[in-house]
Amino acid sequence: ETGVTQTPRHLVMGMTNKKSLKCEQHLGHNAMYWYKQSAKKPLELMFVYNFKEQTENNSVPSRFSPECPNSSHLFLHLHTLQPEDSALYLCASSQEISGNTIYFGEGSWLTVV
Amino acid sequence: AQSVTQPDIHITVSEGASLELRCNYSYGATPYLFWYVQSPGQGLQLLLKYFSGDTLVQGIKGFEAEFKRSQSSFNLRKPSVHWSDAAEYFCAVVDNDYKLSFGAGTTVTVRA
Numbered sequence: 001e002t003g004v005t006q007t008p009r010h011l012v013m014g015m016t017n018k019k020s021l022k023c024e025q026h027l028g029h030n031a032m033y034w035y036k037q038s039a040k041k042p043l044e045l046m047f048v049y050n051f052k053e054q055t056e057n058n059s060v061p062s063r064f065s066p067e068c069p070n071s072s073h074l075f076l077h078l079h080t081l082q083p084e085d086s087a088l089y090l091c092a093s094s095q096e097i098s099g100n101t102i103y104f105g106e107g108s109w110l111t112v113v
Numbered sequence: 114a115q116s117v118t119q120p121d122i123h124i125t126v127s128e129g130a131s132l133e134l135r136c137n138y139s140y141g142a143t144p145y146l147f148w149y150v151q152s153p154g155q156g157l158q159l160l161l162k163y164f165s166g167d168t169l170v171q172g173i174k175g176f177e178a179e180f181k182r183s184q185s186s187f188n189l190r191k192p193s194v195h196w197s198d199a200a201e202y203f204c205a206v207v208d209n210d211y212k213l214s215f216g217a218g219t220t221v222t223v224r225a
Binding site for chain 1: 147149154155156157158159162203211212213215216217218
């Protein structure tokens with residue numbers, strides 16, 4: 001138990017669907033992150049939020065839309081995805097963004113069919 | 114830009130044998146360094162970290178890592194491997210922009 005909870009753990013969606021991934025951290029952290037992990041590729045940072053404000057968008061396609069309503073919750077809204085978007089999506093948090101230790105959730109496995 | 118290299122894609126080790134996973138980084142100043150482990154179907158769990166001070170760092174599950182500035186390395190070691198150590202291991206470094214850059218990972222297989 002890392003204090004970062006992701007739901008759902010597994011999601012299968014069609015290319016025309018709209019779904020969302022949810023992340024909640026119980027650590028009192030101020031920074032939250034979305035990472036993408038695809039087979040045979042290094043972990044890719046997608047988005048960074050610090051005190052609810054987006055500070056990083058790592059050239060992510062607009063079909064991925066993050067939302068951070070408060071420092072404890074982070075969403076990733078998904079729409080019109082492609083099969084190549086199938087991956088493990090990891091949420092993470094840290095006390096601050098300045099080089100603090102990052103703690104990861106268990107991940108959400110996404111399959112786009 | 115920061116980079117992290119894990120030269121070994123896959124390592125197979127016998128249960129009870131020692132394990133060493135290599136990690137090299139490119140960074141001018143003293144880096145923040147991490148090792149994470151990922152069991153199949155799971156997220157990443159922090160094993161240990163180095164920020165400053167003693168260059169030999171102890172972590173969870175009996176792992177340790179040594180920071181060697183002269184070699185730009187942060188190798189992970191465990192003296193006696195258990196079957197439950199079979200997983201993928203990631204080295205990571207915080208870069209100038211305070212972002213965490215990961216290596217490609219090393220998969221460890223433990224044989225009985």
